[in-house]
Amino acid sequence: MPADALSATLFALADPTRRGLLARLATGDATVTELAEPYEMSLAAVSKHLKVLEAAGLVSRGRQAQWRPCHLEGAPLQAVSEWLDDYRRFWDRNLDSLADYLKAIQQQDRGGQV
């Protein structure tokens, strides 16, 4: 398990089953049994995946003794989104166009000053 929080989150997300569990939790809280239903997996295997998600803070567990429903926590995903923001210009063509536009009007301004 990675030491820093962002690495732990990214590591937890780097598995299609764990992302599937989050997708299910995005529709509402669920017990481990409910979460395991769509998978051909033992409860133990699902619990193991949930533990990785919990360790990264992506899932919290309720306190109702027997059920302890799982709940999706958005904060670690926000941290990933904020990390990504610095890289948005590498794929967002609208941002590229905006940069080109700003460059163009800067050059126009300089032209006007001559």
Place this chain on the structure above:
Amino acid sequence: MPADALSATLFALADPTRRGLLARLATGDATVTELAEPYEMSLAAVSKHLKVLEAAGLVSRGRQAQWRPCHLEGAPLQAVSEWLDDYRRFWDRNLDSLADYLKAIQQQDRGGQV
């Protein structure tokens, strides 16, 4: 190495050194030697991290025989961003407020129809 592309990307990002290499490449292409400079790491260790980034498509290598500069590729990061979009409402309070507002005006509309 995870089988699906999104998992491979998230796994590659789940390491602070690899994210550091991407941050350096975000400022411009660089050779392995240049990338290794800030780290107390062998060139071999840096190369190993780069191979993980390359396997995920996050880094491509130039064709100049000796130098083969590394280049940041944005597309896999865009895929992460698009995956995150489905979860934005779990942390974006503005979206929450918008949802509340839409609910409120829907209820007002219903009230008006009675």
